[in-house]
Amino acid sequence: MKVLIVGTGAIGGFYGALLAKQGAEVSVVCRGDYDTVKTHGIYIQSTLGEWTFQPDAVYRHAGEVPSPPDYVILCTKVLPHVDRVALIREAVGPETAITLIQNGVEIEDELAKAFPDNELISGLAFVCVSRTKSGHVWHQAYGHLMFGRYPAGITPKVTALCDTFNKSGISAKAMEDIVAARWQKCVWNAPFNPLSVLSGGLYTSDILENQEAFVRQLMTEVCAIAEATGHPLPPNVIDKNIANTYKMPPYKTSMLLDFEAGRPMETEAILGNAVRAGQREGVAIPRLESVYALMKLRELARQKSTTP
Numbered sequence: 001m002k003v004l005i006v007g008t009g010a011i012g013g014f015y016g017a018l019l020a021k022q023g024a025e026v027s028v029v030c031r032g033d034y035d036t037v038k039t040h041g042i043y044i045q046s047t048l049g050e051w052t053f054q055p056d057a058v059y060r061h062a063g064e065v066p067s068p069p070d071y072v073i074l075c076t077k078v079l080p081h082v083d084r085v086a087l088i089r090e091a092v093g094p095e096t097a098i099t100l101i102q103n104g105v106e107i108e109d110e111l112a113k114a115f116p117d118n119e120l121i122s123g124l125a126f127v128c129v130s131r132t133k134s135g136h137v138w139h140q141a142y143g144h145l146m147f148g149r150y151p152a153g154i155t156p157k158v159t160a161l162c163d164t165f166n167k168s169g170i171s172a173k174a175m176e177d178i179v180a181a182r183w184q185k186c187v188w189n190a191p192f193n194p195l196s197v198l199s200g201g202l203y204t205s206d207i208l209e210n211q212e213a214f215v216r217q218l219m220t221e222v223c224a225i226a227e228a229t230g231h232p233l234p235p236n237v238i239d240k241n242i243a244n245t246y247k248m249p250p251y252k253t254s255m256l257l258d259f260e261a262g263r264p265m266e267t268e269a270i271l272g273n274a275v276r277a278g279q280r281e282g283v284a285i286p287r288l289e290s291v292y293a294l295m296k297l298r299e300l301a302r303q304k305s306t307t308p
Contacts, residue, residue: 001025001164004069005055006062006088008033010129011101012075013042013137015145017053018168027057027065029087034060036135045132046139048169061090068093071121071161074111077258078104078269085114092118097157101125101145103189103254104269105182106277108150121158122150122178124185128251141249143170148178183226184233188241189270190288191218193255194295201260203250212242214287221285225274228281259298262306267295 001024005016008030020026030037041054059065062072072088092098098111099121112120124147128140145165149155154174165172175181192204192215199207208215219238226233234240258265275292278285 001071001160002069003027003071003073004029004062004065004091006072006074006091007076008037008042009075010131010137011125011127012073013053013131014044014046014127014129014139014143015073015075015101015125015165016055017042017044017051017137018048018170019164020053020055021051022164022167024164025056026053027059027069028055029059029062029065029091031060033134034058040135043136044139045137047141048139048143062088063090065091068096070095071097071099071157073099073101073123075101077264077266078102078107079264079266080268081264084111089114094118097121097161099123099147099161102269103185103266104273105186106273107182107269112150119155119157120150121147121155121161122182123147124178124181126185128248130252130254130257140251145170145172146175146178146181147172148175148181150178152177152179177231179229180226180231180233183222183229183231184237186226186270186274187219187222187233187237188245190222190274190291191215192245193253193270194267194291196253196256197259197265197298198291198294201252201256203252204245204248205250208242208245216242217287218291221278221283221288222274224283225278225281225285228283229277259302262302265295265299267292267299271295 003026005012006029008028016026038058041052097119101123126144127142132138158174162172162174255265271292
C-alpha cells in the first residue's frame with residue numbers, strides 16, 4: 001500500500017504513523033514542519049505507545065512526488081482560502097483513491113467535481129490528538145475512524161484501508177452512508193467547537209456541565225438538518241454524544257486550539273455549511289444560526305485586532 005499524506009499536522013502525523021507501522025509505504029507533504037520532519041521524523045506520544053515515525057519521503061508540495069500513490073490522504077484543515085484541489089492535483093494518478101480525513105459536512109463536492117474519474121473516499125476521525133510543537137504529536141484518547149466511498153458505498157479500497165488501520169490498534173469502520181456519518185460527527189462538532197471559542201476558552205467538560213440543555217438544543221437542530229437532507233440519525237445519537245463527552249478527559253477542541261494560536265478556524269466547514277444546509281432545506285435552526293453569527297463576529301473582532 002503506497003500512501004501520500006497531505007497535511008502532516010496532528011491528524012496526518014498520527015494516522016500516517018499508524019499506517020507506516022503496518023508496513024505501508026507512507027510519504028508526506030509537509031510545509032511548515034518540512035525541515036524538522038525531514039531530519040527527525042515525527043515523534044508520536046500516544047496511548048498506543050511512543051515512537052518516531054520516519055516517512056519514506058518528505059516533500060514540500062505534491063509536484064515533487066515521483067509517481068502516483070494508491071491513496072492520497074488529505075488531512076488539512078478545511079478552510080475557504082485553501083485550494084484542496086491544487087494541493088493534491090499533481091500527485092493524483094488514474095488509480096489513486098482520494099481520501100479525506102477532515103472535519104465538516106458537505107465538503108466533498110469540490111473534489112468530486114475536480115476528479116470525476118477517481119474514487120473519492122470520505123473519512124472521519126473521532127480522536128483527541130494535537131500537535132504540541134514542530135514534529136511532535138500527542139494522542140490523548142480515542143482514534144476511531146470511519147470511511148466510505150462518496151457519495152455512498154463500500155469498495156475494495158475502502159475495505160483495504162480499514163483493514164490496515166484495524167491492525168494498528170485503533171478501530172476503522174467501513175460505512176455505506178458516509179454522509180450520514182459526517183452529520184453524526186457534526187452533532188458533536190457544531191456545539192462544542194464554536195462554544196469553546198465563544199466561552200473564552202472553556203474545556204468541553206466545563207461547557208457540558210454548565211450548559212447541557214443548550215448543547216442538547218444545538219444537537220437537536222443538527223439532527224433535524226441531517227434528516228431533511230435524507231440522512232436521518234439514530235434516535236440515541238444525542239444521549240450517546242453527551243455520555244461520551246462526560247467520559248472524556250478535559251479537552252480543548254481543535255477550533256479553540258486554532259483560535260488561541262491565531263490560526264484560521266474551520267468555522268465554515270463545521271458550522272457554516274450546516275447552517276446553509278438547514279436554510280436550504282427550510283429547517284428552523286435559530287440557535288445554530290445565532291452561534292454561527294457570533295462566531296463570524298468573533299472572527300471579525302480578531303481580524304480587526306491584528307490588522308495594522
